[in-house]
Amino acid sequence: MSGFRDVCSSSGSVNVMIGVSPAEEGDGNAAAAISSEDSSSPDETVAGTELDLALGLSVGRNHSKVRSFSSSLASSSSSSSLTRESGTKRSADSSAAASKGNVAVGWPPLRTYRINSLVNQSKSSPAEDDIQKDTTKNGVKNNDASFVKSPMLVKVTMDGVIIGRKIDLNALDSYEALAKTLEQMFFHTPVTARCKETRRGSELLDGSSEYIITYQDKDGDWMLVGDVPWLMFLGSVKRLRIMRRSGETGVGK
Amino acid sequence: MNYFPDEVIEHIFDFIASHKDRNSISLVSKSWHKIERCSRKRVFIGNCYAINPERLIERFPSLRSLTLKGKPHFADFNLVPHEWGGFVHPWIVALAKARVGLEELRLKRMVVSDESLELLSRSFASFKSLVLVSCEGFTTDGLASVAANCRHLCELDLQENEIEDHRGQWLNCFPESSTALTSLNFSCLKGETNLAALERLVARSPNLESLKVNRAVPLDALTRLLSCAPQLVDLGVGSYENEPDQESFVKLMDAIKKCTSLRSLSGFSEVAPLCLTAFYPICQNLTSLNLSYAAEIQGNHLIRFIQFCKRLQRLWILDSIGDKGLEVVASTCKELQELRVFPSDLHDEEDNDTAVTEIGLVAISAGCPKLHSILYFCKQMTNAALITVAKNCPNFIRFRLCILEPNKPDHTTSQSLDEGFGAIVQACKGLRRLSVSGLLTDKVFLYIGMYAEQLEMLSIAFAGDTDKGMLYVLNGCKKMRKLEIRDSPFGNAALLADVDKYRTMRSLWMSSCEVTLGGCKRLARNAPWLNVEIINENENNDLMMERNEEDEREKVDRLYLYRTVVGARKDAPPCVTIL
Numbered sequence: 001m002s003g004f005r006d007v008c009s010s011s012g013s014v015n016v017m018i019g020v021s022p023a024e025e026g027d028g029n030a031a032a033a034i035s036s037e038d039s040s041s042p043d044e045t046v047a048g049t050e051l052d053l054a055l056g057l058s059v060g061r062n063h064s065k066v067r068s069f070s071s072s073l074a075s076s077s078s079s080s081s082l083t084r085e086s087g088t089k090r091s092a093d094s095s096a097a098a099s100k101g102n103v104a105v106g107w108p109p110l111r112t113y114r115i116n117s118l119v120n121q122s123k124s125s126p127a128e129d130d131i132q133k134d135t136t137k138n139g140v141k142n143n144d145a146s147f148v149k150s151p152m153l154v155k156v157t158m159d160g161v162i163i164g165r166k167i168d169l170n171a172l173d174s175y176e177a178l179a180k181t182l183e184q185m186f187f188h189t190p191v192t193a194r195c196k197e198t199r200r201g202s203e204l205l206d207g208s209s210e211y212i213i214t215y216q217d218k219d220g221d222w223m224l225v226g227d228v229p230w231l232m233f234l235g236s237v238k239r240l241r242i243m244r245r246s247g248e249t250g251v252g253k
Numbered sequence: 254m255n256y257f258p259d260e261v262i263e264h265i266f267d268f269i270a271s272h273k274d275r276n277s278i279s280l281v282s283k284s285w286h287k288i289e290r291c292s293r294k295r296v297f298i299g300n301c302y303a304i305n306p307e308r309l310i311e312r313f314p315s316l317r318s319l320t321l322k323g324k325p326h327f328a329d330f331n332l333v334p335h336e337w338g339g340f341v342h343p344w345i346v347a348l349a350k351a352r353v354g355l356e357e358l359r360l361k362r363m364v365v366s367d368e369s370l371e372l373l374s375r376s377f378a379s380f381k382s383l384v385l386v387s388c389e390g391f392t393t394d395g396l397a398s399v400a401a402n403c404r405h406l407c408e409l410d411l412q413e414n415e416i417e418d419h420r421g422q423w424l425n426c427f428p429e430s431s432t433a434l435t436s437l438n439f440s441c442l443k444g445e446t447n448l449a450a451l452e453r454l455v456a457r458s459p460n461l462e463s464l465k466v467n468r469a470v471p472l473d474a475l476t477r478l479l480s481c482a483p484q485l486v487d488l489g490v491g492s493y494e495n496e497p498d499q500e501s502f503v504k505l506m507d508a509i510k511k512c513t514s515l516r517s518l519s520g521f522s523e524v525a526p527l528c529l530t531a532f533y534p535i536c537q538n539l540t541s542l543n544l545s546y547a548a549e550i551q552g553n554h555l556i557r558f559i560q561f562c563k564r565l566q567r568l569w570i571l572d573s574i575g576d577k578g579l580e581v582v583a584s585t586c587k588e589l590q591e592l593r594v595f596p597s598d599l600h601d602e603e604d605n606d607t608a609v610t611e612i613g614l615v616a617i618s619a620g621c622p623k624l625h626s627i628l629y630f631c632k633q634m635t636n637a638a639l640i641t642v643a644k645n646c647p648n649f650i651r652f653r654l655c656i657l658e659p660n661k662p663d664h665t666t667s668q669s670l671d672e673g674f675g676a677i678v679q680a681c682k683g684l685r686r687l688s689v690s691g692l693l694t695d696k697v698f699l700y701i702g703m704y705a706e707q708l709e710m711l712s713i714a715f716a717g718d719t720d721k722g723m724l725y726v727l728n729g730c731k732k733m734r735k736l737e738i739r740d741s742p743f744g745n746a747a748l749l750a751d752v753d754k755y756r757t758m759r760s761l762w763m764s765s766c767e768v769t770l771g772g773c774k775r776l777a778r779n780a781p782w783l784n785v786e787i788i789n790e791n792e793n794n795d796l797m798m799e800r801n802e803e804d805e806r807e808k809v810d811r812l813y814l815y816r817t818v819v820g821a822r823k824d825a826p827p828c829v830t831i832l
Contacts, residue, residue, distance in 0.1 A: 104659070104740070105330075105331060105332060106327065106330030106331045106332045106739075107330070107659065107714070108596065108599070108630065108655055108657050109329070109330050109655060109688075109712075109714070110330070110595070110596070111329045111330070111387070111413060112329075112331065113387075113413045113441070114545070114546070114595065115599070117522050117546045117548065118548050118596075118597065118598075118599060
C-alpha cells in the first residue's frame with residue numbers, strides 16, 4: 001500500500017492517469033492531454049506507446065473503478081497491480097482493496113454519488129442491470145410503438161485519430177450499417193478519399209481489415225462488436241473504439 | 254447582569270443563536286452556564302464519538318434540534334470501510350428514553366437503519382424536520398414510517414444518501430391530514446415514484462417551498478406538480494433525456510412561468526437541451542443553480558442559459574462549460590458568492606479545449622467581487638494564476654483547488670505550486686477552509702502555518718517532503734480543527750511533536766503516510782483523551798496481525814484520531830483497532 005509517489009516511479013508508464021484506467025484511453029490524444037510536460041505534438045505521441053500501455057493493461061479486464069449501484073466487482077486479470085481500486089460504497093470491502101487497477105483509491109476526491117452520475121449515463125432503469133427490461137435505450141420502448149426514437153449518441157474513437165466522433169446508434173439498424181457509417185466517418189476523410197479503398201470499411205467486420213471495432217459495455221468491459229444480437233448490443237453499449245488489430249490482446253469474449 | 258432574574262437572562266440568550274457564541278456564554282459563570290444549558294435548543298455535535306447521548310441529554314434537557322456527524326470526511330471517497338461506525342440508533346434510543354422533545358434531527362455520514370427511523374417516528378410527537386446527508390443503511394420502509402407517524406413533519410430532506418429502494422408506497426404513507434410540508438427532497442432515491450401519491454401530496458401542501466424529485470419523475474408529471482405548486486422557491490427536477498414534443502414543452506414552460514418565486518434550481522441528471530430552455534422564463538430570478546449532474550449538456554447550452562442568470566449567488570457546474578463559459582459567468586453573475594466546478598469527464602477522452610484551466614479561474618476571480626467560496630477541479634494550474642486570483646479575491650473563506658493529476662507542477666514553469674497557494678493564504682485573511690493539490694513541497698506548509706490564521710480545515714493530498722511540512726501547520730494554524738492528509742510523507746516526528754495540539758482540534762486523518770504503529774501507540778499512551786483509531790481494511794489483515802502484531806515499525810495505512818470525553822467506543826468493527 002505504497003503512496004502514490006511510489007506508484008509513479010515504479011510503473012515506468014508513459015502516463016499514469018489518475019482516476020482513470022488506461023483502458024479508457026487508447027489513443028494518443030489522451031496522453032497528450034495529460035502529459036503537459038510532454039512537448040511532442042499529439043501526432044507523435046499517437047505513434048503507439050499508449051496503445052501498448054493501454055492494451056497490455058486493460059482490455060477485457062475489470063477496470064471500472066466506479067460501479068453502478070447494482071453491479072459487482074469481478075476479479076481482475078490485469079497484470080499491473082499498482083494501486084487499489086476504489087469501488088462504490090457498497091463494495092468498499094476487501095474486494096476493492098484487492099482488485100487491481102491504475103487508480104489511487106478515492107482520487108479524485110468526488111463522492112461516489114457524483115461519480116456514478118457521470119459514469120452511469122445509461123438510459124436504462126437506474127437500479128437494474130436487467131437485460132430483459134432494457135434491451136433498448138433512450139426512447140425506444142418495447143411496448144410503445146408510437147414513442148419517437150431520439151438519438152442515441154455514443155462516442156467513437158479510433159486509434160491514431162485525435163478527434164473522437166459521436167454517432168447515433170438509433171439511426172442504424174444493424175452491424176453492417178454501423179460498419180458502413182464508421183467507414184465513412186473515419187476512412188473516407190479527404191486524405192484517404194484519394195485512395196479508393198472503398199471496400200475497406202466492410203472489412204472492419206469480417207476480419208480482413210487492419211482495424212477492428214470494439215465497444216465498452218455497461219460493466220466497463222471492452223468487447224468485440226458483432227457477437228451479440230443488435231438490440232442487445234444497443235442495450236449495453238456505452239462507447240465505441242476502432243482498434244488497430246496489431247494491438248488486440250485479450251478483448252473480452 | 255446578575256441582578257436580572259433568570260428569565261430575563263434567558264430571554265437575552267434567546268437572541269444568541271450561533272453555537273460558538275453559546276458555548277462562550279456558558280463559560281462565563283456558573284449561573285450563566287446553567288441558564289444557558291437549560292435553555293439551549295439547538296446542539297451541534299461534529300463528531301458523534303466525542304460524547305455520548307446520555308451526557309448530552311443531561312446537559313441540555315431542553316434540546317429540540319440535534320445535528321450529528323459520523324464518519325470522517327474521507328469516507329466520501331471510499332477511504333473508510335462501510336462498517337466503520339457512526340450509528341445513530343443509540344442516540345435515538347437515548348433521546349426517546351429521556352423523553353426529549355426532539356423536533357429536528359440532522360445527520361451527516363451516519364448509519365441509519367429502518368429500525369431507527371421507526372423508533373424516531375414514534376417517539377417524538379412534535380418531530381418536524383429530518384435532514385439526512387450522505388447517510389446509509391436504510392430503505393424506503395424507514396421513510397414510510399416517518400411519513401406515516403410524524404404528524405407534524407415539515408421537512409424531509411434526503412441528500413445523496415444510499416437508500417435501498419423497495420419501490421413501496423412510502424409517499425402514500427403521508428396521511429391525508431398532512432398538509433404542513435415545507436420541504437421534500439427525495440432526489441437520491443433510485444427507484445420509481447408513485448406519481449399520483451406525489452401529486453396529491455404536493456397539492457395539499459400549500460406551504461411547500463422546496464421540492465426535489467428523483468429521476469423517475471417524468472416531464473409531464475413535473476408540469477403537473479409545478480402547476481399545483483407555483484409558490485415553490487427551490488426546485489430539483491428529475492431526468493429528461495428525451496426532447497419533449499411541442500405540446501409538452503409549451504405546457505411545461507407555461508407552468509414554469511407561473512413559478513415567480515423560484516430562486517433555486519437543481520437536479521437535471523441527464524437533461525436534453527430543450528428541457529433546460531423551458532426554464533428561461535425564470536432564469537433572471539435564480540440565485541442558486543446546480544447543473545453539476547447534467548453530464549450530457551454541452552458547454553454552449555450551459556452558457557446560453559447562464560447568460561440570463563444575472564442574480565446568481567451560487568453556481569455548481571461541470572467543467573464542460575469551459576474557460577469561455579466561465580468568462581461568461583464572470584461577466585454575467587456579478588452577485589456570485591459560491592462556485593463549484595466539477596470534472597465532467599474522468600476518462601479524459603475529450604479534447605482538452607473543453608475542460609477548464611487556470612484561465613477560467615482567473616476570469617471568475619476578476620469578474621465576481623463577492624466570491625468567497627470556490628471548489629475547482631481542473632487539469633492544470635499556474636502560480637501566476639493563483640497569485641492573480643489572490644489579488645483579485647482577498648475575501649475567500651473557502652478555497653478548494655483540485656488538480657486532477659497528483660503532483661502536477663505549474664504547467665508553464667514546471668515548478669511547484671507553493672508560491673501560488675502561498676499567495677492565497679497570505680491575501681485571504683479570513684480563509685477557513687483550504688484544499689491544496691498539485692506539486693507541493695514543505696514550503697507551502699510554511700506559508701500556511703505563517704499566514705492562515707483563521708484556517709479551520711485543511712485537506713492535503715500527495716504533498717510535502719518531510720515532517721517539517723506537517724509541523725509548520727500544526728504549530729502555525731491556531732484555529733485548526735480538522736486536518737486530513739493522504740499520501741504525504743509525514744511521519745511520527747510530526748505526529749508526536751505536540752500532543753496537546755489535538756486537544757484543540759476535532760480530528761486528524763492520515764492515510765498512506767509515514768506514521769507507524771509504534772508512533773500511534775506512543776501517541777495513544779500520551780493522550781488518553783484521544784481515540785486513536787487504526788483502520789486496516791485488508792484481506793491481509795489477519796496475516797498482518799499474526800505476522801507483526803508487535804512490529805512497531807509497520808506503517809499504518811489509515812489513522813484517524815479525535816478528542817473525546819467518553820473514551821474508546823464500543824461499536825468498532827474488526828478492521829478498526831483503537832489503541
